[in-house]
Amino acid sequence: MPFKKILVPIDFDETSDRALDHAVALARELGAQVTAVHVYNLPMYSPPDGSYIPAVEMVAAVEAGARRQLDDLVQRRKTAGTSIDASLRSGRAADEICAAAKETGADLIVMGTHGRGLVGRTLLGSVAQGVIRQSPVPVLTVGSGGEQK
Numbered sequence: 387m388p389f390k391k392i393l394v395p396i397d398f399d400e401t402s403d404r405a406l407d408h409a410v411a412l413a414r415e416l417g418a419q420v421t422a423v424h425v426y427n428l429p430m431y432s433p434p435d436g437s438y439i440p441a442v443e444m445v446a447a448v449e450a451g452a453r454r455q456l457d458d459l460v461q462r463r464k465t466a467g468t469s470i471d472a473s474l475r476s477g478r479a480a481d482e483i484c485a486a487a488k489e490t491g492a493d494l495i496v497m498g499t500h501g502r503g504l505v506g507r508t509l510l511g512s513v514a515q516g517v518i519r520q521s522p523v524p525v526l527t528v529g530s531g532g533e534q535k
Contacts, residue, residue: 389418393492395483395513396424398455401498405528406459409496413468420463420470421490424456425482449474480516487523495525 394409396402406422413420426448453474460472473490475482487495499514518525 388416389494390416391490391492391494392418392420393483393487393490393495394420394422395479395495395497395517396422396456396459397479397498397513398424398459399498401500401528401530403459403498404530405496405498406463408526408528410463410468410470412496413470418468420468421473421486421492422456422460422470423473423475423483423486424452425475425477425479426452427477427479449476479513480520483513483517484520484522487521493523495521495523497525497527499527499529 389412392409392413394402394406396406406420409420412418428445428448453472456472456474460470463470473486475486483495483497486492495517497514497517499512514525514527518527
């Protein structure tokens with residue numbers, strides 16, 4: 387079954403940039419469509435004496451900044467002759483990426499990984515690991531390209 391819709395999670399670092407380049411090249415070969423998705427998460431705190439929820443202005447500023455960056459990444463790759471669009475979501479990254487895959491009808495997720503070791507994954511968690519566990523479709527991971535330690 388050839389892939390026709392490819393979802394690429396973007397976190398604005400080098401590894402997601404590489405994953406987007408791989409997805410665009412693959413899409414060009416297969417005649418597939420690419421959707422780049424960025425998931426942002428706003429800080430919310432619940433100390434014992436109350437809670438902090440970001441102001442509407444802060445939410446709008448974070449969303450506008452993410453939208454500009456995502457649109458710029460997509461626009462630079464539109465010259466590659468591939469159908470590519472952008473989606474911006476808010477929430478827990480792994481959950482939102484898998485939800486976006488279902489909603490867009492993606493049949494492949496191409497995502498960057500940071501290649502952290504066991505300790506890094508244990509302490510920091512891994513979005514890629516979460517997506518791989520719950521994804522409704524195959525996940526192709528693209529490493530950073532640097533030496534792993």
